[in-house]
């Protein structure tokens with residue numbers, strides 16, 4: 360679906376870069392198909408060197424030349440960027456916002472015209488074709504636009520459609536999620552070090568174990584509790600480890616972390632007086 364399309368990315372930061380790298384690695388688009396913009400000249404030079412795409416500080420040029428336009432600036436920069444590019448956009452373009460908290464209504468109001476808008480919440484593992492993206496469509500997003508957006512994010516991992524009311528939850532779970540899981544991998548690796556395993560071996564053991572467990576959940580489609588039971592031999596050592604996790608309140612801590620991050624995502628919107636919820 361992406362063949363022959365021109366992609367513009369306004370805000371080639373951590374997330375924009377991960378998405379572009381993923382799309383290039385997958386061969387979905389070539390460097391000549393993608394242009395990007397950033398705020399600072401030094402960033403433009405750095406990103407151009409790293410990704411090989413044309414990067415400028417000219418948002419209007421990037422917006423007007425794109426069939427598909429991804430807005431990947433911080434939520435607090437969205438209002439200004441939308442106002443800046445509004446008059447160069449037309450309804451035959453597709454605008455995809457990946458900004459946390461920013462609703463499709465917020466974007467729509469500032470673009471004024473009947474431009475199809477998709478709100479997407481990807482994550483940085485997209486760089487390795489292992490991303491997870493939540494998607495929802497705005498008022499003028501038709502089936503073809505939803506399919507186009509899905510095809511972009513499926514090039515760099517998996518994608519699911521959710522109701523827009525759930526997007527803050529998706530942000531807190533799968534967009535912030537890699538950070539929580541890195542902490543868990545780091546902690547497991549520290550445990551290995553404590554037990555005398557060299558740090559690099561320990562990190563490898565921890566990361567591959569998390570990858571393997573995730574694949575078991577995805578491929579077997581079994582409830583994680585059932586999979587946990589298959590590892591927990593009666594009177595074995597795993598049950599002792601699990602008891603420590605229960606005593607340390609790992610489950611409730613993770614639940615509270617995601618709920619707190621979702622609250623913060625909602626606050627990001629409330630903190631901007633010009634943003635509609």
Ligand SMILES: NC(=O)c1ccc[n+]([C@@H]2O[C@H](COP(=O)([O-])OP(=O)(O)OC[C@H]3O[C@@H](n4cnc5c(N)ncnc54)[C@H](OP(=O)(O)O)[C@@H]3O)[C@@H](O)[C@H]2O)c1
Pocket residue numbers: 369370371372373374375396397398399400402403418431432433434436439440457458459480481482483534535
């Ligand atoms: N990071 C994640 O894991 C993740 C996941 C899902 C969604 N998101 C969303 O993605 C967006 C970007 O997050 P990030 O982590 O990638 O942030 P980031 O690394 O700070 O990137 C922001 C980018 O926007 C550029 N920028 C700032 N103002 C601009 C302007 N007026 N015009 C054009 N470009 C401008 C910055 O350029 P300079 O570098 O020159 O300052 C930078 O390249 C946020 O809205 C966030 O909610 C992030």
